[in-house]
Amino acid sequence: MQDIQEVQEWVATVPATEFETNGSNAVLVNGKQIAIYYFADTQEWYATDNECPHQKQQALSRGIIGSEGDEPKVACPFHKKSFSLKTGQCLSGEDYKVNTYPVKVEDGVVYLGI
Amino acid sequence: MSEKKKIIVVGNGMTGYKFCEKFIEKGLNNIYSITVFGEEPWAAYDRVHLTDYYTGTDVHDLKMAPRAWYEENGIELRTSYKITSINREAKQVINVHGDAFDYDALVLATGSSAFVPPIPGVDKKGVFVYRTIEDLDAIKAYIPQAKSAAVIGGGLLGLEAAKAVMDDGLKTSVVEFAPRLMPRQLDEAGGEMLKSELEKLDLDILLNKATKNICGNGKVTNMQFADDSTLDTDMVVISAGIRPRDELARESGLTVGERGGILVSDDMLTSDPNIYAIGECALAQGAIWGLVAPCYDMADVCAETLLGKEAAFTGADLSTKLKLIGIEVASFGDAFGVTEGAIPIVYHNIVSGIYKKIYVSADGQYLLGGILVGDAEDYNMLYQTYNSKIKLPKNPEGLIIKGTDGGFELSVLDLPDEAVICSCENVTKKSLIEAVDEFDFTQVSQLKKATKAGTGCGGCVPMLDDLLTAKLEASGKVVKKVICEHFDYTRQELFDLIKVGEIKSFSALLEKYGKGKGCEICKPLSASLLASIWNEHITEHANIQDTNDRFLANIQKGGTYSVVPRIPGGEITPDKLIVIGQVAKKYDLYTKITGGQRVDLFGARVDQLPDIWKELIDAGMESGHAYGKSLRTVKSCVGSAWCRYGQQDSVSFAIKVEERYKGLRSPHKLKGGVSGCIRECAEARGKDFGIIATDKGYNLLVCGNGGANPKHALLFATDVDEETCIKYLDRFLMYYIKTATPLTRTSKWLEQLDGGIEYLKEVVIEDSLGIAAQLEEDMQQTVNTFACEWKKVIESPELLKKFKPFANTEAVDDTIQFVPMREMKKPANWG
Ligand code: SRM
Ligand SMILES: Cc1cc2nc3c(=O)[nH]c(=O)nc-3n(C[C@H](O)[C@H](O)[C@H](O)COP(=O)(O)OP(=O)(O)OC[C@H]3O[C@@H](n4cnc5c(N)ncnc54)[C@H](O)[C@@H]3O)c2cc1C
Ligand code: SF4
Ligand code: FES
Numbered sequence: 001m002q003d004i005q006e007v008q009e010w011v012a013t014v015p016a017t018e019f020e021t022n023g024s025n026a027v028l029v030n031g032k033q034i035a036i037y038y039f040a041d042t043q044e045w046y047a048t049d050n051e052c053p054h055q056k057q058q059a060l061s062r063g064i065i066g067s068e069g070d071e072p073k074v075a076c077p078f079h080k081k082s083f084s085l086k087t088g089q090c091l092s093g094e095d096y097k098v099n100t101y102p103v104k105v106e107d108g109v110v111y112l113g114i
Numbered sequence: 115m116s117e118k119k120k121i122i123v124v125g126n127g128m129t130g131y132k133f134c135e136k137f138i139e140k141g142l143n144n145i146y147s148i149t150v151f152g153e154e155p156w157a158a159y160d161r162v163h164l165t166d167y168y169t170g171t172d173v174h175d176l177k178m179a180p181r182a183w184y185e186e187n188g189i190e191l192r193t194s195y196k197i198t199s200i201n202r203e204a205k206q207v208i209n210v211h212g213d214a215f216d217y218d219a220l221v222l223a224t225g226s227s228a229f230v231p232p233i234p235g236v237d238k239k240g241v242f243v244y245r246t247i248e249d250l251d252a253i254k255a256y257i258p259q260a261k262s263a264a265v266i267g268g269g270l271l272g273l274e275a276a277k278a279v280m281d282d283g284l285k286t287s288v289v290e291f292a293p294r295l296m297p298r299q300l301d302e303a304g305g306e307m308l309k310s311e312l313e314k315l316d317l318d319i320l321l322n323k324a325t326k327n328i329c330g331n332g333k334v335t336n337m338q339f340a341d342d343s344t345l346d347t348d349m350v351v352i353s354a355g356i357r358p359r360d361e362l363a364r365e366s367g368l369t370v371g372e373r374g375g376i377l378v379s380d381d382m383l384t385s386d387p388n389i390y391a392i393g394e395c396a397l398a399q400g401a402i403w404g405l406v407a408p409c410y411d412m413a414d415v416c417a418e419t420l421l422g423k424e425a426a427f428t429g430a431d432l433s434t435k436l437k438l439i440g441i442e443v444a445s446f447g448d449a450f451g452v453t454e455g456a457i458p459i460v461y462h463n464i465v466s467g468i469y470k471k472i473y474v475s476a477d478g479q480y481l482l483g484g485i486l487v488g489d490a491e492d493y494n495m496l497y498q499t500y501n502s503k504i505k506l507p508k509n510p511e512g513l514i515i516k517g518t519d520g521g522f523e524l525s526v527l528d529l530p531d532e533a534v535i536c537s538c539e540n541v542t543k544k545s546l547i548e549a550v551d552e553f554d555f556t557q558v559s560q561l562k563k564a565t566k567a568g569t570g571c572g573g574c575v576p577m578l579d580d581l582l583t584a585k586l587e588a589s590g591k592v593v594k595k596v597i598c599e600h601f602d603y604t605r606q607e608l609f610d611l612i613k614v615g616e617i618k619s620f621s622a623l624l625e626k627y628g629k630g631k632g633c634e635i636c637k638p639l640s641a642s643l644l645a646s647i648w649n650e651h652i653t654e655h656a657n658i659q660d661t662n663d664r665f666l667a668n669i670q671k672g673g674t675y676s677v678v679p680r681i682p683g684g685e686i687t688p689d690k691l692i693v694i695g696q697v698a699k700k701y702d703l704y705t706k707i708t709g710g711q712r713v714d715l716f717g718a719r720v721d722q723l724p725d726i727w728k729e730l731i732d733a734g735m736e737s738g739h740a741y742g743k744s745l746r747t748v749k750s751c752v753g754s755a756w757c758r759y760g761q762q763d764s765v766s767f768a769i770k771v772e773e774r775y776k777g778l779r780s781p782h783k784l785k786g787g788v789s790g791c792i793r794e795c796a797e798a799r800g801k802d803f804g805i806i807a808t809d810k811g812y813n814l815l816v817c818g819n820g821g822a823n824p825k826h827a828l829l830f831a832t833d834v835d836e837e838t839c840i841k842y843l844d845r846f847l848m849y850y851i852k853t854a855t856p857l858t859r860t861s862k863w864l865e866q867l868d869g870g871i872e873y874l875k876e877v878v879i880e881d882s883l884g885i886a887a888q889l890e891e892d893m894q895q896t897v898n899t900f901a902c903e904w905k906k907v908i909e910s911p912e913l914l915k916k917f918k919p920f921a922n923t924e925a926v927d928d929t930i931q932f933v934p935m936r937e938m939k940k941p942a943n944w945g
Contacts, residue, residue, distance in 0.1 A: 013922045022621065023657030025921040033929070036921070039631060041621050054172070055944040057673050058929050062661045066633035068599070075634035077661035077669060079172065082634070095180040 010104070010111040019110065024074065026050045026061035029112060035061035036103060036110065037074060037085055044072065045103035046085035047112055052076040053096040060098070118147045119218040121420070122207055124197045124362065126152025128161055129393025129409040130223035131178040136417035138187045146420075148189050149215065151207070153196040154246060157181050161245075162406055162571050168250050168278045200366040202386055219388055219420060222363060222376060223413075226356040226394040226402070231266075235328030240349040244275040253351065257282050260348035264288075264337060266325055268295040270436055272353035273312070279351065280317055287318035287345060289325060289337070299434060299445035303462065304485045307469040311441045311488060314467075320345070358395045358402050371397040380426035382416040392416045399429045406570050407431075407537040414540070431501065431537070435493050435573050441467075442490035447483025447500045448473055456482050461514050463488075470514040472496070479505055481513070494577045498526075502533040526581040527588065535577055538570020546578070550585050556596070558582055598635040600628045605639060605781075605855050612640075613647050620644070620658045638663070639856050642743060646779045646851055649899050653906070653913050662741035665917065666903055667723055670716060672930055672941030675723060677703070677715040678740035679730050680776060683750040683768035683788070684711030693733040701726055704938045710747040710785070712738060717939065721926055724917050727904040736902040739777060743857075745784045748772035749797065753790030753807070762807035764790035767836060771805070774840065775847065777900050781854040781863075784847070785820075788812075799826045802860040803843060811835045814842055816874070819861035828864075828871045831879065841890065845878045848889040 013027045013036070021040035026033050033050035050058045055078060063074045065085070072085040082091040083098050090096035102113035121137070123130050130150060137148055152158070159176040167176055174180075184191040197207045206214040228243035230236055240260070242253050261284060265276040268290030280286035288295070294305030295312075309319045324340035328350055336346045358375040369377040369385040375397030382390045382398075392412040394404060403409060408430035418425035433446030451458055455476025462469050472484035481500040486493055496513060498504070506513070526535075531544035549555065549564050558578050562568045568575040596602050603611065608627075617623050620640050624632055632640075637658035644655055656664045667675035679694065694713050698705045701722055703715040718726055727737075739745060750768030754760030768788035778784065787798030788805040797820075798804030804815040810833040818827025831842055854863040867873060876882040907913045919927045931942040 018921050020657050020916075026919060027922040028920045028925055029922075033920075033927075041624075042631075054174075057944075058927060059661075059673060062664070062669075062673075064634040064637050064658065064660065065631070066600070066637060067631035068633065069630075072631060073633070080634055093180060094174045094177070095182040096174075 009114050011114055013110045013112055015108050016105050016110050017108070022065070024061045024063070024065055026058070027112070029114060033058050033061075034101060034112060035074070036112070037065050037072075039065065039072065045105065045110065046072060047101040047103045048074070048083065048085065048088055048098045051098070052078065052081070053090070053098055054079060054081050054094075119145060120216055121146045121148045121219045121221060122215060122217040123148065123150040123221045123223055124207060125223035125225055125359075125393070125395070126150050126154070126158045126191065126193065127223060127225040127393065128158060128178065128406055129225065129413050130221075131158035132410045132413040133221060133223060133392060133416060134184070134187075134189055135179075136413055137189075140417050140421060142417060142420055143188060146219070150184075150189060150191045151195045151197050151209075152191070152193045154248075155194045156247060157184065157191060157193060159247065164244075164247070164250065165274055165278050167247060168254070169281070173247060197362060200362055200389075202366055202389070205388060217388070219390065221416060222384070222389065222391040222395060223393045224359040224362060224395040226358045226404070228352060229355040229357040230352055231325075231354050233325050233328055235330070235334070236352070238328055238330055239333035240330070241328060241334060242349065242351050244271065244351055244353050253279065253349075254282075256349055257284065260284055262286070262347045263349045263351060264345055264347040265351045265353055267353035267355070268292070268319070268321070269298065269353065269355070270296060270434065272351075273436065275351050275353050276317055277315075279349075280315070284349075285316075285318070287320055287347065288312075289320045289323045289339075289345070291322070291324050293322050295319065295321070296436075296443065296445075299449060300443070300485055300487070301450060301471065303460075304443075304445075304469050304471065304487045307462075307464075307467060307487045308441065308443055310464075311467045315441075356394065356402070356404055358397070360395055363389075363391065363395075375402045380415075380428065381419040381424075382412055382427065383419070390416050390419070398427050401429075403430060405430070405432065405434070407540075410538055410570070411540065433497055433501075433537075435490055441488060442486065442493075443488075444486045444490040444493040444497075445484070446493070446497045447481070449483045449485050451482070453482050459511050459514065461511075472510070472514055474506065474510050478510065481506060481510070484514075486514075494574060495526075498529050498533055498535075498577075502530050504529070525584055526577060527584045535581070536565075536567035536570065536574045539566040539568075541565050541567035543581070546581055547585065550582060555582065556586065597639060598633055600624065600630045600632050600636050603627065605643070606853065608640070609643055609647070609852065612643055618644070618648065620655065632658070634660070642779055642781070642856070646896075649896055653903065653916070656916055665720055665723060666737065666741055666907065667718070667720075668741045670941060671944065672932075673927070674717045674719055674930060674941065676740065677718055677723070677726055677730070678708070678712060678738040679735040680738040680772075681712040681747075682772040682776070683748060683765050685750075685765055685769060690733060690735060693730065693735070697726055697729050700729075702939070704935075704940065711749050712747060714740070717932065717941070719919070719926060719930060720917055721919050724908050724914055728908045731902070731905055731908065736776070737904045739903075742779065743782055744777060744779045745772070745775045745786070748775075748786035748788060749801070750788045751790050751795035753788075757790055759793060760790035760807070761809050762790055762812065764788040764796065764805075764807055767805065767812075768796070770836070771840070771843070774897055775843075777903070778847065778851075778896060780847070780851045782857050782859045784860070800824065801827060803827070803846065805839060808833055812839050814839050816846055817860040817864040817871070819859050821859070823861070825861040830871070830875065842878055844893040845886050845889040846874070848893050849874075849877060849885075852889075 011029050019025050019038045024035050024037045026035050035048050035050040037046040050061050052059045057078055059076055060074050062077045065074050068091055073082045075082045088098040088100040104111045158178045198210045199208045205217050208214045228245045243249050263279045263284040264287045265272050266289050268288045276286050276288045295308050326340050327338040329336050334350055336344050338344050360370045360376045363376040364370050376391035376395055378384055378391050378396045378398050382392055384391050393409040412427050415425040415427045435444040451473040456473040460471045468488035470486050473482040529543050533543045535543050555561050568578050638660045641655040641658045661669050698715050703717050706714050708714045748768045748771045750765045753764030755763055785801045786803045787796040787801040789796040789798045790807050798806055800818050800820040804827045806813045814831040815827035816830045819825045932939040933942050
C-alpha cells in the first residue's frame, strides 16, 4: 500500500466484501465521487478522484485496472488514458494528474483518507 | 548558476521544439539557460499530423512533448506570448507590452504562415487557411452552415485539406492554377491519374483556373475565375503555399531574401553574429524548406554551431509520400528525369488506377528517381535504392512490375549501414540495428521510443517493422506479435493455453503464464477468449471487461449508456415497437433508428439499465449485443414475401441466421446481410457474410466490410441451399474466431490469410485441414448454450449489484447533464 500521507479524516465506506475484486467501484464522499481500486490477488487498495481530467468524465471507477512496469494503474474507459494509482500522474505521455487518497482496511471496513 | 549565458528561442513550432530537444541532448544546458516564446496557446504540436486533429485526435495527443517535459528539463516555456521586436544593440527581444528579455544568443524559429494570394474577397466570412489548430477549429465551426467547399491549391497540402472537408460531408472542389495536380511532384500522366482517382472519390478537380474574385455579400457564395467561369461555394480554404515569417528579422534589419526568408549561412547564422534562424522561416542554401526533415536538420546544425563545433546544412532531399487516405502518391529523387541520359521505365494501368514511372541512369546501374500514383507500397524500398545508390539488377523493370523475370527483391538488411531510414530524425540503418542488438527489442514501439525513428512524418514505420522482423528472423528468433507487456504470447497461443490448461479465470492465467497486474489490452482480450472457449456468461468476468461489456451497454459522452434490443432481420411487431416507445418515453431516452435496422435508446444511467431491460424482456425482447464483440445484426430486405422481384424469402432466412449466431463472441464484431435478389437492398456485400438469393438458392459471400475501409464481400459458394449455407457459415465463423487476431474484422483477417479466399474455400468447403466437423461441433455447442445476458442479470441479485453507481450509498449520479435537442435531448458537451 502507498505511504500514508497527511490525513485529515478517515471516512468509513462499506465492508471490503462489497467491492469488486480485482476491480473498482465509486463511492460518494461529501458529495464528491471517488474511485476505489482493489487488487485482490495482491491485497492492494488505492483511491483517486473518479473524474478523468481528460474530458472531465466521472469515469475512472469504470476503467480497467492493471500495471505498467511496476506502477499500478487504471485506464479510463473513454479514451484509454492511463493514470498511476500511486501518484495520480498520467502515464500516457500527457501532463494530466488526478488526486490520490490513502486507503486502509480495518475490521473488514474500507476507510478512505480525505 | 546565474553566470549561465542566455538563449532565447522565438517560436515553439516543430523546429523550435526540436531545437529544445537538441539543446538538452547535446548538453547545451550546461552552458546556457533557455527561454522559449511561442505565439500559439499550445506547447509545440505535430503540425504534420494536423489533419488527425481535424478528424478527431485530441490536441494533447499531437503535442511534441507535455509541458512537464519542458519543466523537468529546466526550459522556460511561455506560450500565448508573441515577440514583437528585437533590439539587436541591447541584445533584447520585446513583446507587445514592452517587456524586454536579454539574450546572449537568439534563435528565430518563427516558421511560416499560409500564403494568401491578393485576390479580392479573401477577407470575407467563410475564407480560411489550413495551418494551425485554431484554423482547423474555425473551419470545423463553419462546416455546419456550409454544403460545399472549394480549396485553392492542388498541391500536397491542398489535397489533404480537401479530403478532410470532403469527409465532413461537403461537396468539395479543388482549384489549381497549374495544368495538373501536385505540379511540383508529378508529371503529366501522374497528375492525370491522380485526378481521375480523386474524382472517383467525388472530389471535383478544376485545373488551369486562376481565381479572380471571391464573391458574396459579407460571406462567400461563389468564386470567379480568370476565364470568366464561376463556381458556387459556401466556403474557401486557401492552400496556395507558404510565406516565411521573417517580419521580426526584417524590421530589426537582418538580411532577408528578395522573396522572403531570413538569410542564413550553412551554420544557421543570420547576418547578426548573435542571431540564428532555423526551420521554415530560414532561407538556407537559397531556398525555403517546407518539410520537417530539413527543418530538424537545421535545428541540429544550429545546436552544434552553438557548441562551437563545425556543422553545416547542405540541403535536403524533397522526396515525399502523400498521406491521403485511399490513394497513395509518392515522388522521389529526380522525379522528372532531368539527369542526362536518364532512361524512363513506366507502368501505367488505367483500369486499376496505378501509374509508376522510374528513371534509371544511362548505364542502367542506378535508380535516379521516380513517381508513384495509386500504389506506393514500394516507396520506402525504392527511395532507399535511389538514396543509397544500390546497384540495380539486369532487369530494373522488376522494381515496379511485380512478377517479372529477374524481379528485384531487396530486403532492408541488404541496405548499406549508412542508409538513412528515417529522414525526419536522421536515423541510419546502423543505429537501428545497434539499438535492436543492445536492448533486444521485439516491438516497433520500443524501437521508435529509443531511436526516435518514425516519430516525425511516420512514413518509415513500415520499414522499421520490416527491419525488426528481418533482424529477429535472421537471428533465429521467432517473430511474434505478443499481446502486451504482461504476456509473451500471441492471441492464438493464449487461446490454446487456456483451452489445454483448462484455465477459467484471468487471475489464474496471469499467475501461470503472465507477469505484472494485466492491463486494458490483455484483460478484455482474455475475457473474450474465456467467453468464447467456455461459453460463459459475459458478466462472469466483468472486472476484466471494457466498460461496454462490463455494463452490457455502450458508453456515451457524459457517461450514460445506450440500449439496443435485438430485432432479428429488422422485423418487428407493432406491439414490440409500442413497448420500445413506451420505455423510451418513461425513461426519457433519446431514440434513433440505427443503420442496422433496429432502434437505439440513448441516455440511460447505469442504475437504470436493469429496470429498462426488465421491461423490454418482459415484452419478449432480448439483448442486441450492440456493446459486444459479437454478432450485431443480420440485415435483410423484404424479399419474396412482398417484393415483386424477390427470389427467396430473405427475411425468414435472415431471422434464422441471426437467431443462430446471436451472442456469438468473436475477435471483432460480426455483421451479416440477406438480400432477396441481385438488386441487393440489404447491402449484404458490405457485411462479414452476405447471402444473396438466386433463382436456385443463395450465393454466399464472405469478408466484406463497411466502416473505415470498405470492402465488398467475395463470392464463396454459388446457388447453395439454406442448409449448406449454414453449414459453411458455421465453419467459416468458427475458423475466423479461432484464428483471427483481436480486433481484426473478417476483411482484414482475409487479407492476412496466406492463400486468401482460395485457401479459405479449401479449408471451409473442401475441409482440407480435416477440421470441419470440429468447427461445426463447436458452433453447435455455442448455439445450444445461448442465453440472453440481460435476462440473466435481471434475475440475479448478485449481478444486479454491479449496476449500483456507488458502493456506499443508494444515491444516483447527479453530475450527468443533458441539453435539449429538437424534441428530445443530448448529453451536454465534454468537460
Ligand atoms: C448506432 C449506430 C449508428 C446509427 O445511429 O445508426 C452505430 C454506433 C456506433 N458504432 Fe457503428 N453504428 C451503427 C452502424 C454501423 C454500420 C452500418 C451497418 O452495420 O450496416 C457500420 C459499417 C458497417 C461495418 O461495420 O462494416 C458501422 C461501423 C462502425 C465501426 C467501423 C468498423 C470497421 O470495421 O471499420 C466502428 C468502430 C469499431 O467497431 O471499432 C463502429 C462503432 C460504433 C460505436 C460502438 C462507437 C463507440 O464505441 O461508441 C457507436 C456506439 C453507439 C452507441 O452508443 O450506441 N461502428 N457502424 C449503428 C448501430 C447499428 C446497430 O443496430 O447495431
Ligand atoms: C496540414 C499540414 C501538413 C503537413 N504535412 C507535412 C508532411 O507530411 N511532411 C512534412 O515534412 N511536412 C509537412 N508539413 C510542413 C511542416 O509542418 C513544417 O515544415 C513544420 O511545421 C515547420 O516547423 P517550424 O517550427 O519551422 O514552423 P511552425 O511549425 O510554423 O512553427 C513556428 C511557430 O512560431 C510561432 N511564432 C512565429 N512568430 C512568432 C513570434 N514573433 N513570437 C512568438 N512565436 C512566434 C508560430 O506561432 C508557430 O507556432 C505540413 C504542414 C501542414 C500545415
Ligand atoms: S455512430 Fe459510428 S459513424 Fe457515427 S460518430 Fe459514432 S462511431 Fe462514428
Ligand atoms: S475522458 Fe478519460 S481518457 Fe478521455
